[in-house]
Amino acid sequence: MARTLAKPTVQLLHPSMTAQLNASLSPTGRAGAASATAGDEAASTGGAATFGPLAAPVPPVIHEALARQVEDSVALLRESVERFGRVVYASSLGAEAIVLTDLICTQVPQIDIVTIDTGRLPEETLELLERLERRYHRRMQVYYPDAQAVERYVRQHGINGFYNGLEERLSCCQIRKLEPFRRAIAGYGAWITGVRRAQSAERAAGQAITHDPQHGLTKVSPLLEWSEAGVWTYILAKKLPYSPLHDRGYPSIGCAPCTRAIEPGQDQRAGRWWWEQADSRECGLHPRRRPAAAG
Numbered sequence: 001m002a003r004t005l006a007k008p009t010v011q012l013l014h015p016s017m018t019a020q021l022n023a024s025l026s027p028t029g030r031a032g033a034a035s036a037t038a039g040d041e042a043a044s045t046g047g048a049a050t051f052g053p054l055a056a057p058v059p060p061v062i063h064e065a066l067a068r069q070v071e072d073s074v075a076l077l078r079e080s081v082e083r084f085g086r087v088v089y090a091s092s093l094g095a096e097a098i099v100l101t102d103l104i105c106t107q108v109p110q111i112d113i114v115t116i117d118t119g120r121l122p123e124e125t126l127e128l129l130e131r132l133e134r135r136y137h138r139r140m141q142v143y144y145p146d147a148q149a150v151e152r153y154v155r156q157h158g159i160n161g162f163y164n165g166l167e168e169r170l171s172c173c174q175i176r177k178l179e180p181f182r183r184a185i186a187g188y189g190a191w192i193t194g195v196r197r198a199q200s201a202e203r204a205a206g207q208a209i210t211h212d213p214q215h216g217l218t219k220v221s222p223l224l225e226w227s228e229a230g231v232w233t234y235i236l237a238k239k240l241p242y243s244p245l246h247d248r249g250y251p252s253i254g255c256a257p258c259t260r261a262i263e264p265g266q267d268q269r270a271g272r273w274w275w276e277q278a279d280s281r282e283c284g285l286h287p288r289r290r291p292a293a294a295g
Helices: 015-024 029-033 038-043 064-084 095-107 123-136 147-157 166-185 228-237 244-248
Strands: 087-091 112-116 141-143 190-192 209-212 217-220
Touching: 064 087, 064 095, 064 190, 064 217, 064 228, 087 095, 087 166, 095 112, 095 123, 095 228, 112 166, 123 244, 141 166, 147 166
Parallel strands: 087 112, 087 190, 112 141, 190 217
Antiparallel strands: 209 217
């Protein structure tokens, strides 16, 4: 019996990813996309920059500049341990998390890794967690929201009450993500985050090491200067596992009902809480600075 050939992978991609793949077939294609710097991406927060696996050159090679960034990130992780003692990485299981997990597990294993299962994560995220644990032979402690708090929220607002308004959505994030996060980082001197300048105008103003007054400890961002191309070059060159949702137009992945694929030309975080205004699309771990009052 003749075998039925599988359809090409490109047919399964989200339209935005397909458009990027078609563009990559030109002579200047993916290699050109990889030349974008973190500053270039930050300046194009309107979302025009290539994202996801297609941001990496073909073949993906860790060039000298990226190798220096890797060294700088590892040095910052080691410095964090030396300065702050107990350090924890709260993994989002997104693309940046894959890079940081590899750097921590292979270079600075004394840093603990935790993650939050909100109860509404995509199945692909949970499967990725298992793959990472198998690859590095290391358990990543999972924290869960308080069941009674979730029950009270659902009784009051409904199972998808977060769609009803900003207050309801922030309350859901508080219960499902922030409260478990506070338990996860309790007793540590510093926590590691995967934020990058290029992700948003707000994050572009961040610092690699800063005091986090909201949680009462130091926040360290080893990938702050990395570009999208750098993140994906590292992942693909190292053949690291990542969520298949990134191949379907999801540059940023959170809870399933609050995340969707983005369209060409959109900001990379446009798929998070898309029904809200852009200036409110944070869960609270990295709160936006309020503008100073006129005086």
